[in-house]
Amino acid sequence: MSRATRTLLIVLSVALNIAFVAVWALHRLPLGCGHHAARRHARGPEPVCPFHERIEATPAQREEIESRLESFRRESMPLCMEVNRHRLELIDLLAAPEPDRTAIATKQKQIADCHGRMQDRVIANLLEMKTSLTPEQQKTLFDTIRMRSDCTGHGPMAMGMGTNPPCR
Numbered sequence: 001m002s003r004a005t006r007t008l009l010i011v012l013s014v015a016l017n018i019a020f021v022a023v024w025a026l027h028r029l030p031l032g033c034g035h036h037a038a039r040r041h042a043r044g045p046e047p048v049c050p051f052h053e054r055i056e057a058t059p060a061q062r063e064e065i066e067s068r069l070e071s072f073r074r075e076s077m078p079l080c081m082e083v084n085r086h087r088l089e090l091i092d093l094l095a096a097p098e099p100d101r102t103a104i105a106t107k108q109k110q111i112a113d114c115h116g117r118m119q120d121r122v123i124a125n126l127l128e129m130k131t132s133l134t135p136e137q138q139k140t141l142f143d144t145i146r147m148r149s150d151c152t153g154h155g156p157m158a159m160g161m162g163t164n165p166p167c168r
Contacts, residue, residue, distance in 0.1 A: 054144065055137040064132050072125045076118065083114045 052062050090107040093099060126145075130138050 051144070055133065055140045057137070061132055061137075065129060068125065068129055072121070076121055079114060079118055079121070083111060083118070086111045086114060 052065070055061075057065065086107055090104065090111065093104050093107055126141075130141070133141060
């Protein structure tokens with residue numbers, strides 16, 4: 001395998017991993033438990049989430065977190081779809097009998113731009129959410145994110161194989 005091909009595959013792998021992390025953050029990080037992820041608590045009919053329990057969220061905080069998360073998911077969906085479209089177009093460019101390296105580089109830049117915009121949205125959402133949490137809850141939030149963002153097999157790419165199960 002040529003050096004250029006290896007470099008291209010590494011760059012593609014990194015780009016795909018970033019996209020997976022962004023999608024994972026939208027659907028997996030238990031910052032809230034929407035209607036599809038809620039489970040029933042033994043004490044009553046109110047849907048609960050391990051994350052809500054972990055930070056000891058009040059009912060008002062739960063409602064606010066859920067509202068922000070749903071809004072974030074709804075507003076981020078077009079960007080997620082754009083990333084997926086560009087990624088598929090990149091795969092088509094790579095699969096061509098005579099790949100156009102200029103078109104591939106352009107597509108990579110488009111994907112990187114989308115990832116940057118998604119990262120900006122994730123950061124803005126976390127900063128917004130942080131304002132409604134106590135200092136202890138903030139610490140728990142960011143400790144959870146840190147724990148799920150490592151590279152030892154327990155991070156976001158492990159898809160729940162760590163110690164913090166997703167909301168079900």
